[in-house]
Amino acid sequence: MKTQITLAALLSFALSAGAAYAGDTLVDQGQVDGRTYHQKMYDKQNCKTCHGVKAPTSYPADDACVKCHKVDKLAAKTERQGDEKLQNPHDNLHYGKDVPCVECHGEHTSKEPLCSDCHTFDYPKFKK
Amino acid sequence: MGRRNFIKGMAAASAAVATPALALSEPAKGIKWDKQVDIAIIGSGFAGLAAAIEAKRLGGNNIEIFEKMAVYGGNSAINGGLFAAPNTPLQAKEGRKDSPDTMVADQLKAGRGIADEKILRHVAEHAMEALQMTLDAGAEYHPYLQQLGGHSVPRTYQTTVSCGGGITQPLLKECKKLGVTLSNRTKFEGFLLDEQGGVEGIKVRRGYYFGKEDGGNLEHIKVGKGVIVATGGFAQNINLRMAQDPTLTSEVGCTNAKGATGEAMLEMFRVGAVPVHMAHIQSGPWASPDEGGFGYVSNYSIYNFPHSIAVDRRTGLRFMDEIADRKTRADAQLERRDEQGNPNPPLMITSYKQSKQHPTAKKVLKYGVGWKFDSVEALAEHFGVPLAPLKQQIEEYNGYVKTGVDKQFGKNMAKAKGKYLEAPFTVVRLWPKVHYCQGGVQINPRAEVLNSMTGKPISKLFAAGEVTGGTHGVSRLGSCSIPECMVMGMTAARTILA
Numbered sequence A: 001m002k003t004q005i006t007l008a009a010l011l012s013f014a015l016s017a018g019a020a021y022a023g024d025t026l027v028d029q030g031q032v033d034g035r036t037y038h039q040k041m042y043d044k045q046n047c048k049t050c051h052g053v054k055a056p057t058s059y060p061a062d063d064a065c066v067k068c069h070k071v072d073k074l075a076a077k078t079e080r081q082g083d084e085k086l087q088n089p090h091d092n093l094h095y096g097k098d099v100p101c102v103e104c105h106g107e108h109t110s111k112e113p114l115c116s117d118c119h120t121f122d123y124p125k126f127k128k
Numbered sequence B: 001m002g003r004r005n006f007i008k009g010m011a012a013a014s015a016a017v018a019t020p021a022l023a024l025s026e027p028a029k030g031i032k033w034d035k036q037v038d039i040a041i042i043g044s045g046f047a048g049l050a051a052a053i054e055a056k057r058l059g060g061n062n063i064e065i066f067e068k069m070a071v072y073g074g075n076s077a078i079n080g081g082l083f084a085a086p087n088t089p090l091q092a093k094e095g096r097k098d099s100p101d102t103m104v105a106d107q108l109k110a111g112r113g114i115a116d117e118k119i120l121r122h123v124a125e126h127a128m129e130a131l132q133m134t135l136d137a138g139a140e141y142h143p144y145l146q147q148l149g150g151h152s153v154p155r156t157y158q159t160t161v162s163c164g165g166g167i168t169q170p171l172l173k174e175c176k177k178l179g180v181t182l183s184n185r186t187k188f189e190g191f192l193l194d195e196q197g198g199v200e201g202i203k204v205r206r207g208y209y210f211g212k213e214d215g216g217n218l219e220h221i222k223v224g225k226g227v228i229v230a231t232g233g234f235a236q237n238i239n240l241r242m243a244q245d246p247t248l249t250s251e252v253g254c255t256n257a258k259g260a261t262g263e264a265m266l267e268m269f270r271v272g273a274v275p276v277h278m279a280h281i282q283s284g285p286w287a288s289p290d291e292g293g294f295g296y297v298s299n300y301s302i303y304n305f306p307h308s309i310a311v312d313r314r315t316g317l318r319f320m321d322e323i324a325d326r327k328t329r330a331d332a333q334l335e336r337r338d339e340q341g342n343p344n345p346p347l348m349i350t351s352y353k354q355s356k357q358h359p360t361a362k363k364v365l366k367y368g369v370g371w372k373f374d375s376v377e378a379l380a381e382h383f384g385v386p387l388a389p390l391k392q393q394i395e396e397y398n399g400y401v402k403t404g405v406d407k408q409f410g411k412n413m414a415k416a417k418g419k420y421l422e423a424p425f426t427v428v429r430l431w432p433k434v435h436y437c438q439g440g441v442q443i444n445p446r447a448e449v450l451n452s453m454t455g456k457p458i459s460k461l462f463a464a465g466e467v468t469g470g471t472h473g474v475s476r477l478g479s480c481s482i483p484e485c486m487v488m489g490m491t492a493a494r495t496i497l498a
Helices: A002-022 A036-043 A071-077 A082-087 B003-007 B046-057 B089-094 B100-110 B117-137 B165-178 B238-244 B263-270 B297-307 B326-334 B360-366 B376-383 B387-403 B481-497
Strands: A026-028 A033-035 B035-042 B063-066 B082-084 B156-158 B181-183 B186-193 B199-206 B217-229 B281-284 B309-311 B347-351 B371-373 B425-429 B433-437 B448-450 B457-463
Touching: A033 A036, B035 B046, B046 B063, B046 B117, B046 B165, B046 B217, B046 B481, B063 B186, B082 B117, B082 B481, B100 B117, B117 B165, B117 B481, B165 B181, B186 B217, B186 B263, B199 B457, B217 B263, B217 B481, B281 B326, B297 B347, B297 B360, B297 B425, B309 B387, B360 B425, B371 B376, B376 B387, B376 B425, B457 B481
Parallel strands: B035 B063, B035 B217, B063 B181, B217 B457
Antiparallel strands: A026 A033, B082 B156, B186 B199, B199 B217, B281 B433, B309 B347, B347 B425, B371 B425, B448 B457
16 A cells, blocks of 8 residues: 555656656746746856846847847758748748847746747747 | 727737837927938838839938837738739730729729829829839739729739739838948937927937837937838727717728828827827728738738629628728628627629639638639538528529629629629638728828928928828729839839829
8 A cells, every 4th residue: 555655646747857857948937937048157157158247137138139140040050941931930931030039039937939929830940 | 998999819910019109399499419311211011112113223322211110011911912003014905995094084983073183193194104113123013904893994003922022022122222221220219499499400210129118228320311201001900980970899800901090100199290090990891700910811802802792691682892992892791690790701602613713712721711612502501591592582683694794783794794693602701800990191292291380391201102192082993002102202212202
């Protein structure tokens, strides 16, 4: 009986942990929720990297992201072919390469791709 | 409850958008100016972009476009890219006879007697100039004309990407090349008025994020020559559209971009502009309840209406002229109900032979917002349409294709010549979405905003595009917004710099 309960608990924890980490990148970072792919910044409490100041009170500038992530490279990485060509989220039909990153990518909050306001495109690698 | 209220759970209805805080105009006396520009253009759609380019071409300097959203283009960037103009190269090539008079006559008919003939004529006479501006900037169009509902001849160009982005992006690039200052996340918050009530400047909020109305920093900008308000319509302002038409609740779908909330228009009313035709709010009869906003079906339907039929699912029969003007069609569609009175979106049935000619057919099938059937029996079974009446209807309609005369609804069969309804078929569901506000501020053919008390232009205040009212009357014809936006934007620049 003890063994069974222990196993159940272990399984439950394992499933829970698995569910938490399988695709979810938005986790509790202490003072704020934040992305695991920016873990280095949180480890060093380096808000300045994005916000430009140590104790931010507002959104980062739209060009903060592109200091590290180049839009041309991103557009090449998410390139689509044929009649899906203009569904490239980083070089799209309506706005080209001009969408500020934070319109789709939330650092401290979940977001949906801007496209999903009107379209049913599939972006399997998008981190909600 | 109004009939539109029953749409809940069907259309991808927009969530209710909280009404943004109202801006506030005030006297300019004693203001500490943060900046000066010669021409301030509020809004970055067709009208604003065309105004900026034209102003530069006329030797204007110190021109800034202010856009409250993060991205440029407004509704212009997401619309169907359909541009009507008379006496164009494609019309010459196709041997189509047209004229400003003919185009204006079509528009006046749709306007049901209350459209503004002077402005419509002005737009029709200069539409080719606007089209040329887009071509010069690099816009590309399909090599054929379309004939949209209410038009008596084919006169509509469409971008090769079937979207207004095919025009806004070239125009944006042209603006950058010419040295226009472009400012996004900068919301117009009010006029700064001289002692006679004329415009001396504007107040804007830099660092604005849509939905968070009190962020960023206020800035007072002195305007030397003129403010051009080109902020589009108010279809996304639920309270304001319901004030005009209570059936346009938050449950009614909308094709517009989120920022189409109308505050700059209201601010112009505050400083004396005349409200015109505010209750004439148009729904798009080509929209689909199966996808959000404008989506893919809208363009698919616009292309295919001339050679398709729309049928009521309960009867299997047609119920309208499929290329009548938008209001006629939208109203007819809204009447399609099931036995309980709930919305029952009609079906548009097209020969695949015809629908596959336009790139959107592939898209609507791929994304599950359209269906393909190898027989009328399969179609009828899938949608629960009575088979015998449907077969009879298709047979009768093919008779109209042959004779060129639609005895049921008087549809102009010229565009359907030789295009018989035959298997395989493609089908989409239709349900209107709020699309365009014919109402707005009164202007004259020089794009000057008129004061309600004096009937004279308000000094240094101009407006162009969907934010203006009266031009189209009750019903705007499809593809007539781009020429109006661009011509009136260009006109505002010409008036200012004359």
